Amino acid sequence: MLSRSAERLYWLARYLERTENIARLVSVHMNLLMDLPNGVEMGWQQLVRINASSRQFYEKYTIANERNVTRFLLTDAGYMGSLFSSLSAARENIRTSRDLLPDEAWEQVNEMYLFVRNHMESVHHRSNRIALLDEILKGCQRFTGLLSGYMSHNHPYRFIRLGKNIERADMTSRILDLASLLLAESRSDEMRQYETILWVNILKSLNAQLMYRQQVRSSVNGDDVLNFLLLNTILPRSVGCCIAEIAGCINDLPNNDTLPEELVVLGAYVQAIDTRNTTQEQLRDILDDLQNKLGELHDRIAHNWFMQGVIE
Amino acid sequence: MKSIWENYKTESAYDELMCSEFQPRQVSYRLCQYLNSLNQGDIDKRKIAAELAILEMGISFTVYSDEGNIDRAWPFDIIPRIISSTEWRVIEKGLKQRLTALNCFISDVYDEQAFIKDGKMPAEIIHSSKNFRKECVGMKPRHSVWANICGTDLVRDRDGVMYVLEDNLRVPSGVSYMLENRVITKRVFPELLQDIDILPIDDYPSRLQDMLASLAPEHIKKPQIVVLTPGIYNSAYFEHAYLAQQMGAQLVEGGDLVVNDDDCVYMRTIEGLEKVDVIYRRIDDDFLDPEVFRKDSVLGVPGLMRAWKAGNVSFANAPGAGVADDKVVYAYVPEMIRYYLNEEPILPNVKTYLCDNPEHLKYVLAHLPELVVKPANESGGYGMLVGPHATSREIAAFRKIIQENPRNYIAQPTLAISTAPTLCNGKLEPRHIDLRPFILQGENTFVTAGGLTRVALKKGSLVVNSSQGGGSKDTWIINMERS
Numbered sequence: 001m002l003s004r005s006a007e008r009l010y011w012l013a014r015y016l017e018r019t020e021n022i023a024r025l026v027s028v029h030m031n032l033l034m035d036l037p038n039g040v041e042m043g044w045q046q047l048v049r050i051n052a053s054s055r056q057f058y059e060k061y062t063i064a065n066e067r068n069v070t071r072f073l074l075t076d077a078g079y080m081g082s083l084f085s086s087l088s089a090a091r092e093n094i095r096t097s098r099d100l101l102p103d104e105a106w107e108q109v110n111e112m113y114l115f116v117r118n119h120m121e122s123v124h125h126r127s128n129r130i131a132l133l134d135e136i137l138k139g140c141q142r143f144t145g146l147l148s149g150y151m152s153h154n155h156p157y158r159f160i161r162l163g164k165n166i167e168r169a170d171m172t173s174r175i176l177d178l179a180s181l182l183l184a185e186s187r188s189d190e191m192r193q194y195e196t197i198l199w200v201n202i203l204k205s206l207n208a209q210l211m212y213r214q215q216v217r218s219s220v221n222g223d224d225v226l227n228f229l230l231l232n233t234i235l236p237r238s239v240g241c242c243i244a245e246i247a248g249c250i251n252d253l254p255n256n257d258t259l260p261e262e263l264v265v266l267g268a269y270v271q272a273i274d275t276r277n278t279t280q281e282q283l284r285d286i287l288d289d290l291q292n293k294l295g296e297l298h299d300r301i302a303h304n305w306f307m308q309g310v311i312e
Numbered sequence: 313m314k315s316i317w318e319n320y321k322t323e324s325a326y327d328e329l330m331c332s333e334f335q336p337r338q339v340s341y342r343l344c345q346y347l348n349s350l351n352q353g354d355i356d357k358r359k360i361a362a363e364l365a366i367l368e369m370g371i372s373f374t375v376y377s378d379e380g381n382i383d384r385a386w387p388f389d390i391i392p393r394i395i396s397s398t399e400w401r402v403i404e405k406g407l408k409q410r411l412t413a414l415n416c417f418i419s420d421v422y423d424e425q426a427f428i429k430d431g432k433m434p435a436e437i438i439h440s441s442k443n444f445r446k447e448c449v450g451m452k453p454r455h456s457v458w459a460n461i462c463g464t465d466l467v468r469d470r471d472g473v474m475y476v477l478e479d480n481l482r483v484p485s486g487v488s489y490m491l492e493n494r495v496i497t498k499r500v501f502p503e504l505l506q507d508i509d510i511l512p513i514d515d516y517p518s519r520l521q522d523m524l525a526s527l528a529p530e531h532i533k534k535p536q537i538v539v540l541t542p543g544i545y546n547s548a549y550f551e552h553a554y555l556a557q558q559m560g561a562q563l564v565e566g567g568d569l570v571v572n573d574d575d576c577v578y579m580r581t582i583e584g585l586e587k588v589d590v591i592y593r594r595i596d597d598d599f600l601d602p603e604v605f606r607k608d609s610v611l612g613v614p615g616l617m618r619a620w621k622a623g624n625v626s627f628a629n630a631p632g633a634g635v636a637d638d639k640v641v642y643a644y645v646p647e648m649i650r651y652y653l654n655e656e657p658i659l660p661n662v663k664t665y666l667c668d669n670p671e672h673l674k675y676v677l678a679h680l681p682e683l684v685v686k687p688a689n690e691s692g693g694y695g696m697l698v699g700p701h702a703t704s705r706e707i708a709a710f711r712k713i714i715q716e717n718p719r720n721y722i723a724q725p726t727l728a729i730s731t732a733p734t735l736c737n738g739k740l741e742p743r744h745i746d747l748r749p750f751i752l753q754g755e756n757t758f759v760t761a762g763g764l765t766r767v768a769l770k771k772g773s774l775v776v777n778s779s780q781g782g783g784s785k786d787t788w789i790i791n792m793e794r795s
Contacts, residue, residue: 001582002582003581004565004567006582095553098554099539099553099561100557101557103557107368107369110367110368155582254583
């Protein structure tokens with residue numbers, strides 16, 4: 001398998017996962033707003049903050065209201081982190097990797113791209129927006145299903161899983177970041193009352209509510225949700241499970257250097273995270289640290305297998 | 313109810329589907345009968361379905377413009393073009409004969425040049441050809457075949473005879489559109505394809521793979537085949553990726569390959585360097601190897617020619633094969649067939665005036681308004697003059713250009729190239745078409761059943777190139793022997 005192809009498939013998967021995650025993030029935020037009573041301070045600017053994009057946002061807009069933030073995050077072609085930009089980048093990567101994937105995979109991504117492009121203007125209406133986000137979530141799942149059903153589980157497939165899981169772990173940590181931000185800012189008792197609603201929505205955003213109920217069997221509370229989403233090794237979107245998936249791919253790839261050992265260390269690091277009795281401030285540091293570690297892992301993968309690494 | 317045929321006027325040209333305004337040819341009878349059973353709404357629905365399929369399948373070509381490269385959807389006309397299998401058998405034979413003779417000629421040009429020594433062609437034609445590569449002299453590609461993939465353009469004149477317009481032997485494109493056109497037609501007219509006995513075309517990728525494998529150095533059992541593309545900004549990138557995918561071959565760019573000190577070609581993979589045996593290159597000779605050809609090429613790979621000469625890698629098409637893809641050399645192909653094969657040409661050439669020849673030049677300059685003048689070495693329909701459609705100023709300008717460089721121009725009579733019914737604003741109108749079958753030659757020779765029919769969508773236009781407002785149609789070879 002060409003190093004160039006490995007790189008493109010890895011990014012294809014990252015961009016597609018990012019597309020899906022932005023859709024989840026915006027969906028869950030809208031849901032949360034509908035559940036909370038009027039007057040509870042819960043801003044759209046948090047969505048911009050957890051994507052580390054405040055500077056870019058305020059260069060274009062003055063107020064972080066629903067209309068501006070959703071436009072920025074969903075359809076702004078000039079912002080690299082928007083859903084449309086991510087989907088376009090995914091499409092470009094798959095367009096240049098068609099020799100490795102089943103036809104239907106390309107058609108699926110292309111159809112989603114055309115769908116979003118044709119419905120850009122309608123997202124400021126809430127109901128249209130919900131329909132669009134729904135379509136994206138379904139489309140991304142169809143893509144995953146297509147590959148799992150049509151494609152040999154070969155090296156190209158492993159690079160796709162690799163990209164997907166790194167992006168996923170990163171996004172889960174950002175969603176937990178969002179939760180801690182919201183809680184930290186809301187000093188009022190009124191917000192505290194609605195803490196459970198917040199955590200339920202966090203679980204929903206990661207499609208984890210049912211699994212939480214089955215496995216944790218406690219009422220929904222912050223500590224348990226954090227533990228579940230960070231440490232669990234079988235829930236697809238928990239960080240621990242993503243790390244296990246990444247380790248599995250890396251072990252099966254050739255020339256994996258010392259990466260398998262490094263993944264063991266990373267896995268142990270995640271399992272040692274203790275979120276009980278942490279302040280919001282400490283939790284944010286833990287999550288930041290985790291995101292940095294995922295960044296380092298990306299660099300190691302790129303150096304080991306992609307073009308830059310192979311050209312001496 | 314108004315018929316979709318209400319505007320149909322067969323012009324002075326031969327019409328592929330109709331004998332007259334009202335009478336379909338025998339071969340197209342079933343299709344016309346079917347079309348008559350559809351109303352305007354049905355036709356519009358099918359057209360929209362086809363356009364949607366093209367968008368979703370992402371069939372595109374890239375157009376270069378000031379605003380950057382635009383990926384345009386492939387313009388497709390849903391009404392197929394039809395040829396009977398009886399006629400096709402003859403054309404197929406003619407195409408094989410022609411490519412075989414051309415390959416004999418190329419081998420000869422890079423060897424003893426007997427054709428020239430025997431006085432069949434002036435030596436200057438080869439010496440002045442910019443596609444003659446002296447670096448290739450003495451090379452012996454496998455099976456003595458230089459041009460492995462050929463796209464020959466055929467047109468039918470008013471007399472109903474199919475003529476060869478040109479042989480594309482460098483990096484002919486269009487075959488992926490031929491294949492995709494059939495996929496779309498199957499979606500749009502499923503009931504028709506079931507009823508009519510149409511020769512299948514979808515074995516092309518496996519034929520291509522077999523042919524490429526037959527080029528590998530003899531001792532290699534399972535050759536590593538790659539498709540070398542100039543990259544995503546090339547207008548035919550879609551096709552490069554499509555063919556690689558269909559064959560299960562690697563699609564590589566110059567940067568993915570490296571030639572080592574052992575004169576072997578390797579690709580950079582996640583497992584390190586891996587040896588490459590056969591390269592289906594979609595890059596022109598000029599850009600292939602900066603060590604030998606253009607020094608500034610970033611598309612190619614330094615050392616490819618070294619590896620080729622050492623016999624460690626094969627190319628399709630071989631470097632230097634383009635020497636026969638020259639409109640001046642074209643004029644000599646009938647003579648090649650007689651000389652190398654001792655046969656009479658099955659497919660005729662279009663009468664060609666070589667401006668290099670003083671007598672021809674005199675005739676050409678005196679008859680410019682009725683001739684088509686083409687540069688000897690361009691493709692894509694660029695830089696040509698269509699006399700009957702040109703202004704007197706354009707003709708005067710061309711007169712000067714020809715006189716400055718007569719070797720570089722040829723002229724041909726303006727053919728009344730044939731037409732076929734084409735959907736224009738919901739009605740059928742005749743539009744001019746050509747046909748590009750694809751011929752593969754390695755250990756064996758293979759011709760596609762039909763080819764890519766290109767259509768000039770503008771009324772009256774004779775230019776079918778997609779870069780200049782052309783579209784395409786599915787091409788049906790109907791089995792007349794059985795039905």
